[in-house]
Every structure is written in structure tokens, then in C-alpha cells.
Amino acid sequence: MKGLNISMKRLIKNGTIVEADGSCQADLLIVQGxxxxxxxxxxxxGDVEVIDASGCYVFPGGIDVHTHFDIDVGIARSxxxxxxxxxxxxxxxTTTIVDHMGFGPKGCDLHHQLSVYHRAAEGKAVxxxxxxxxxxxxxxxxxxxxxxxxxEEGISSFKFYLTYGYKLGEADVLRALMRLRExxxxxxxxxxxxxxxxxxxxxLVAAGETAPMDHARSRPLEVEAAAVAGVINLARxxxxxxxxxVHLSNGLGLDYARLARRAGQPVWVETCPxxxxxxxxxxxxxxxxxxxxxxxxxxxxxxxxLWSGIVDGSIDTIGTDHCNFPYSLRLEKxxxxxxxxxxxxxxxxxxxxxxxSEGVMKGRISPSRFVEITSTLPAKLFGMWPExxxxxxxxxxxxxIFDPKQSSNISHAHLHDNGDYCPFEGMVxxxxxxMTLSRGEIVASNGxxxxxxxxxxxxxxxxxxxGLLAQHRCSQSIKGNNS
Ligand code: URP
Ligand code: ZN
Ligand code: ZN
Numbered sequence: 130m131k132g133l134n135i136s137m138k139r140l141i142k143n144g145t146i147v148e149a150d151g152s153c154q155a156d157l158l159i160v161q162g163x164x165x166x167x168x169x170x171x172x173x174x175g176d177v178e179v180i181d182a183s184g185c186y187v188f189p190g191g192i193d194v195h196t197h198f199d200i201d202v203g204i205a206r207s208x209x210x211x212x213x214x215x216x217x218x219x220x221x222x223t224t225t226i227v228d229h230m231g232f233g234p235k236g237c238d239l240h241h242q243l244s245v246y247h248r249a250a251e252g253k254a255v256x257x258x259x260x261x262x263x264x265x266x267x268x269x270x271x272x273x274x275x276x277x278x279x280x281e282e283g284i285s286s287f288k289f290y291l292t293y294g295y296k297l298g299e300a301d302v303l304r305a306l307m308r309l310r311e312x313x314x315x316x317x318x319x320x321x322x323x324x325x326x327x328x329x330x331x332x333l334v335a336a337g338e339t340a341p342m343d344h345a346r347s348r349p350l351e352v353e354a355a356a357v358a359g360v361i362n363l364a365r366x367x368x369x370x371x372x373x374x375v376h377l378s379n380g381l382g383l384d385y386a387r388l389a390r391r392a393g394q395p396v397w398v399e400t401c402p403x404x405x406x407x408x409x410x411x412x413x414x415x416x417x418x419x420x421x422x423x424x425x426x427x428x429x430x431x432x433x434x435l436w437s438g439i440v441d442g443s444i445d446t447i448g449t450d451h452c453n454f455p456y457s458l459r460l461e462k463x464x465x466x467x468x469x470x471x472x473x474x475x476x477x478x479x480x481x482x483x484x485x486s487e488g489v490m491k492g493r494i495s496p497s498r499f500v501e502i503t504s505t506l507p508a509k510l511f512g513m514w515p516e517x518x519x520x521x522x523x524x525x526x527x528x529x530i531f532d533p534k535q536s537s538n539i540s541h542a543h544l545h546d547n548g549d550y551c552p553f554e555g556m557v558x559x560x561x562x563x564m565t566l567s568r569g570e571i572v573a574s575n576g577x578x579x580x581x582x583x584x585x586x587x588x589x590x591x592x593x594x595x596g597l598l599a600q601h602r603c604s605q606s607i608k609g610n611n612s
Contacts, residue, residue, distance in 0.1 A: 139178045141180045148189070149500045190565060192227075194227040198226075207471075211228075215258065221481050225507075228250075238270060250585075259513075260284060272305075285512040285593055291322065299363065313592030357377070373397040399444070402484065405439075421467060455550070479539060482560065482562060485560045486559045506601070510598065511590055535561040538557050539556045
């Protein structure tokens with residue numbers, strides 16, 4: 130660990146320490162990268178660096194379980210690699226990312242992409258990281274490989290797509306769900322009905338309608354909600370295979386997930402800041418190409434429906450889906466036809482601040498709920514608990530300190546990604562992440578990156594733990610009944 134004094138003690142004093150189940154005014158001691166004591170006015174002997182967190186919140190570091198760093202999507206490669214992507218995340222208060230691997234060459238096996246991604250991240254990531262497996266076809270070999278991906282490689286979640294080039298058909302989705310349940314993995318899904326997109330898109334193109342708004346018209350929310358309902362039913366048929374819906378963008382899809390959850394089905398839901406803070410009117414802007422992603426931005430009435438899910442507990446996590454293609458590249462590729470624009474947008478550095486400002490500071494959610502959706506539940510769902518996702522004794526000292534008194538105006542000029550724009554440009558946030566610590570080391574301070582490429586460690590994740598999540602559901606319904 131060249132250049133780092135890992136034996137150094139750090140004492141965070143006078144902050145409000147917030148966990149998913151409560152908060153307290155206390156000091157927090159870090160020794161060798163772990164939380165070793167929490168209490169009022171801790172006295173510490175020897176060499177200790179004191180960090181004054183008076184008036185600030187001390188949160189578990191954010192966990193962003195949906196990024197796409199260094200992804201090759203065929204028509205382009207994203208501009209953030211594991212260095213610039215994790216640097217941006219760290220400066221925004223995130224201390225762990227789980228990246229969705231991109232598709233590999235036709236016919237490749239699951240381990241192929243894992244090796245590619247290990248090579249891409251090693252020596253570059255500045256914070257801890259892991260990967261979701263990617264399923265681009267199903268056959269006996271792939272089904273067999275899933276077991277060793279979980280038990281030997283620590284990859285305990287996989288994503289399959291219902292649209293794009295390597296979409297799975299229903300029979301393969303069912304086989305994947307069954308096998309992933311069996312091997313202790315969480316299935317994550319990009320839900321959009323591909324056949325519907327094809328019909329709608331072909332009609333638009335035939336009519337010469339290829340502007341950015343036509344991207345949204347080719348994939349309306351029913352396209353996504355129908356796929357959410359369909360895959361939930363397949364997961365039920367697969368023996369209640371645990372299912373995680375990524376980047377949910379609308380209230381109808383959320384209602385289908387709610388119905389399943391009420392029936393006791395293990396279904397989990399992620400949404401992203403872009404669906405909470407942006408809407409489809411962005412496709413009428415001059416710079417509309419900045420907002421091409423799938424699912425697309427929705428009519429703004431969907432935003433409050435998603436917020437209601439965050440408040441009532443039916444949305445579990447906030448990911449970013451950070452997939453950064455510069456605006457300049459989008460202009461160059463698109464040439465008047467939305468089908469040619471690479472899909473995705475950046476956001477890893479903005480997630481924590483936006484959710485804190487719009488969620489906590491605007492009184493929509495408590496500081497504890499903020500912790501739950503940005504850190505605790507991601508850790509529990511994706512096999513990183515109890516090392517990550519809270520600040521209890523023995524946990525990794527992954528911490529973000531937020532000053533609620535400071536405000537800032539989001540500007541790409543101050544961000545740390547490798548792109549050329551921020552979709553949230555100009556938004557004013559109340560509350561600023563003033564310091565981020567990864568395993569006790571300060572990786573960002575007052576908007577400056579202070580970490581090191583390669584300091585992040587690969588997290589070998591544990592199998593999906595139904596018991597852990599059942600406990601969460603149980604305490605959630607008790608809280609709900611009491612309110
Ligand atoms: O448009 C998006 N969201 N691109 C990233 C890949 C995905 O679908 O998550
Ligand atoms: Zn997706
Ligand atoms: Zn994605």
C-alpha cells in the first residue's frame with residue numbers, strides 16, 4: 130500500500146451518525162480501515178487524525194449497483210473507464226460500485242466477460258467494485274457455469290435483457306431464473322418488450338419520424354410495464370426466483386411490482402435519478418441527444434409516482450445506470466436518426482447529492498431512508514452485507530460526510546467524469562458531500578479527488594440471502610403498520 134498509512138487512526142468527531150434504522154450524535158473511530166468504536170466524546174490515544182463533522186451527517190458510503198464503465202456497445206465505447214468512473218463516484222460520496230458487464234463476442238461464456246472486466250478494473254478503480262454477470266444466451270454450458278460464477282468468483286447477480294441484440298426469449302428467461310435461484314444468485318432484468326419496440330419504431334421510421342422525441346415514442350412506458358409484469362410472472366413460475374428490476378421509470382411498472390410483493394414474491398425495484406428529476410420534455414431541447422437512454426425519460430407525472438414508491442418502501446434502491454457517451458460523440462453518430470445515438474447517460478457523481486437534497490432536505494424521506502436506499506439495501510441485496518452498507522463495529526470504514534448547510538449548483542465543470550456534459554446541469558442542491566472515505570482513506574475532500582487509481586478492491590460477493598431480505602421486509606411492514 131505505497132503512500133498510504135493504513136495503520137493510521139481517524140476519528141470523526143461530533144457528527145450525526147445515520148444508519149438505516151436510526152441515528153445518533155456520536156464520534157466514530159476508524160482503525161486500519163474498519164469502524165472500531167462509536168460513542169459520545171471518544172478519547173483516543175496515540176497518533177490519530179481528527180475530522181470535525183460538527184453540524185454534518187455521517188452516512189455509510191453510497192453503493193451504486195448500476196454503472197457501465199468502459200462498456201463497448203458496438204457503435205461506441207463509453208468514455209468513463211474504471212478510473213474516471215469511480216473517481217467521479219467517489220467525489221459524489223459513493224464508495225462501492227457494482228458494474229453491469231457489457232456483452233462479449235458471440236458465443237462467449239460467462240467467465241470470458243468476467244476476465245475482461247477484471248482486467249479493465251484492476252489498477253484503475255479508486256473505490257471498491259464488483260460486477261454483475263451478463264447473460265447473452267442460454268444453453269447447458271452457461272447454466273452449468275452459473276454455479277462457479279457464484280461460489281468461486283463471487284458474482285452473485287446476473288443481468289439479462291428483454292431487448293437489444295442479445296435479448297433472451299421467454300423460455301430462456303425462465304430457464305435462467307430457475308437456475309439462478311438454484312445457485313443462490315439474484316436475477317436482474319432490463320425489462321422492455323422488444324417486439325413492441327420494433328413495431329412502434331418501424332412505424333415511426335416509415336413516417337420519417339426519427340427525432341429525439343421519437344426515441345421516447347418508440348418505447349412508451351407500457352412497453353416497459355408489460356415486460357415488468359411478464360418477467361415477474363416468469364419469476365413466480367421459476368419457484369419465486371428473486372428478481373430485481375433495474376432502472377424502473379414509471380408508476381405502472383411499479384404497480385405490477387407492488388402487486389407481486391403484496392403476494393409475498395421476492396421482487397425488488399431500482400430507480401435512477403434521471404427518472405425522478407428529468408422528464409420527456411428534454412427531448413424537445415436543442416441538446417436533446419444528451420438524454421437518449423433506455424428506458425427513455427417519461428412524462429413528468431411519473432416522477433411523483435416513483436417518489437411515492439421511495440416513500441412507501443416499494444422502491445428499494447437508487448442506481449445511476451451511469452453510461453457516459455459525450456455529447457460531441459452523440460452529435461457525430463446520430464445525424465438526425467435517434468437509432469444511431471448511443472444510449473445512456475452519466476450520473477455517478479450526482480446520485481447521492483440529488484437524493485439528499487431532493488429527498489432529505491425537501492422532507493420527502495428521512496436521513497435513515499436515504500441510507501437504506503443508497504447503501505444498506507444495495508449491500509444486502511447484492512451480497513456485501515455486513516461489511517458494507519452500515520457503520521456498525523467491524524464494518525468497512527466507507528463513509529460520506531454531508532454538510533446540509535452548504536449548497537451547490539451542479540455544473541459539469543466541477544465534476545470528475547471523463548465526459549463533456551451533466552444531464553442535471555444547473556440544478557441547485559442543498560447539502561454537499563464534503564468528504565468521502567473508502568476503507569478509512571480520504572478519497573475526496575471538498576470537491577477534490579484525493580484517492581489513488583488501484584486502491585479499490587474487488588468485492589467477492591456472497592450468495593443472495595433470502596433470510597436477510599425477509600427480515601428487512603418484516604421490519605418494513607411493522608414500521609408501516611405503526612404509522
Ligand atoms: O440506455 C441505457 N440505459 N444504457 C445502458 C444500458 C442499459 O440498458 O442499462
Ligand atoms: Zn438496462
Ligand atoms: Zn444499465
